[in-house]
Amino acid sequence: MTYERENIANMHGYIPGEQPDSPDIIKLNTNENPYSAPDPVIETLRHITGEMLRKYPPPTANDFRQVAAQTHEVASDNIIPTNAGDELLRLAITTFVEPGATIAVAEPSYSLYPVLAAAHGAGVLEIQRNDDWSLPRNLAQQISDGGAQLTLIVNPNAPTGTLTSVADLKELAEAIPGVLLIDEAYVDFVDPDQGYDAIQLIGDHPNVLILRTLSKGYSLAGLRFGYGIGHADLISPMLTKTRDSYNTDLVSQKIATAALTHRPFAQKTWEAVRQERDRMVRELHAFGILTTDSHANFVLATIPGDFAGGAANLYQTLKQRGIFVRYFDLDRLGDKLRITIGTPDQNTALLNALKELAT
């Protein structure tokens, strides 16, 4: 006898990237920022008392909302703090998608989306990106024809790292009937010279919801803190109805607020990652390993079939040497590895391993 709903019994759960515990591992498989958060952020922990934890936290994390609003030059009403970006994804599906209805995703994409849809009893319209990973020209038409109530676009995309322009997102938002969630988990690593800023869309586009997380850009994956940015009418039902009543805890609220307050430190890590990303692209190219034009803190590298036995074998060989990268045994990705940009030393260690394997 099982008590699960049928859709739950039939679905598969999300499989996160491996989290080896050993400090000797060079961990380039789950897109963490290679640099730790600065002391003033971590010191926030030292000032939390038992008396503070004894009481319920501020239910909607209003201190954080204010700092986030200032950071992005929007109002507090445009911000919903969440238990990492994953909670916002779930809330968007819960709030805007009827069970039995459909969400749309541009593949390849974040593999959690279909899992959340399955748990909700929603269908997934998987629309393939072009060969260069850009969005297909008829995307909006496909979404409209499929009646998707929510469209999820990672930007920069994972696992490709490619960036869709704000102009294209704006056009998409205007052409589809439902909500457009722009998952900007990796946006902090976009070069400011790109002039990319999708937040400008929320004023005139009440169906645009932007996801941000402190996991990567602010070196706080262990904290589980993210937030949504959108029109107040879009934020409100999630904030006042579908969110768990105290969804973020006091400690994470305090650290997250400090992290945004000390944003200049984080910005330095973004610049350091970009410099190393450029180096990695060049050096991998010298091995005949081509990468996508990545704007994130990882590159998607195409491994030639005659290089160390191809992508799947190379993944295993590197793992045996204590270097973890990500291999997706999926359509269109079988000859590729997603490599997180690490510290210069970590990246050099990977390149040295590749040099040995290439000869």
Added chain:
Amino acid sequence: MTYERENIANMHGYIPGEQPDSPDIIKLNTNENPYSAPDPVIETLRHITGEMLRKYPPPTANDFRQVAAQTHEVASDNIIPTNAGDELLRLAITTFVEPGATIAVAEPSYSLYPVLAAAHGAGVLEIQRNDDWSLPRNLAQQISDGGAQLTLIVNPNAPTGTLTSVADLKELAEAIPGVLLIDEAYVDFVDPDQGYDAIQLIGDHPNVLILRTLSKGYSLAGLRFGYGIGHADLISPMLTKTRDSYNTDLVSQKIATAALTHRPFAQKTWEAVRQERDRMVRELHAFGILTTDSHANFVLATIPGDFAGGAANLYQTLKQRGIFVRYFDLDRLGDKLRITIGTPDQNTALLNALKELAT
């Protein structure tokens, strides 16, 4: 134009108890433990580094699961850590209740349940408790007739504090077709002399799910950490499928593990609360204010209509004096106040205020 689902647009959100910020307030309105967690638990915060927070947390909080399993003499497979008890409630509804189906609650009860049901698009079968707040004899029949896929029983109940016996819960679990969630948010305050232990049910009753939280018993409401205890087959779909992929963060995992490890300290606070509870019942009785037989860290007090203008007025008068208690403007509760047991000084301050108001 709204993008909300119709059931979300039509529902009302949960209204938490007031959380006044001033330290001068005597806060007896949201059932927090009046004593802070001990230093060894809080010192856990001092040992968390930026490097630890940089990486993703253990996805299923296995260290905590082990300690919880030892504490309750069950296996790790019987434990699911959650972002406070509220997440477990939502997961149970998501996992075991079809949208359009029904949950059953024994009223009066935790007012979050109907909110979670509404967000899920599920109906609520509200079954009234007896006049003495015990469960009605035909409860199982009503639940079966109503086809409820999930039954939620708070035990000790909130806001009444009354305790249902394990024998009655066992009978109920065997007589209903769906899952029985026993919400033990307040169970730590039950006198050990009662011999109450519902965890013994999970071995032979694969439909029994027990909710625990560190919010009250362990003085950690600000942390948002709870867990479910149940048959491995009941826990598994929530742990591997419907839970957000990293639902608890590293900091809360560490503190929660320390809290269970230092359980003897928490047990002393439970005993202190019980002693004060006994005193409050006696002293309130002396004012002609009768209470339920509470096994929780609060009492439900019936305010005579001629005492300070009755419950609603007394609530306001106390609030003006900086003493917050909880008033529910609801059927069967309109002449009552729920009073959290505070420190001896806080309780005495309340009694002194009542003494002034009684004359």
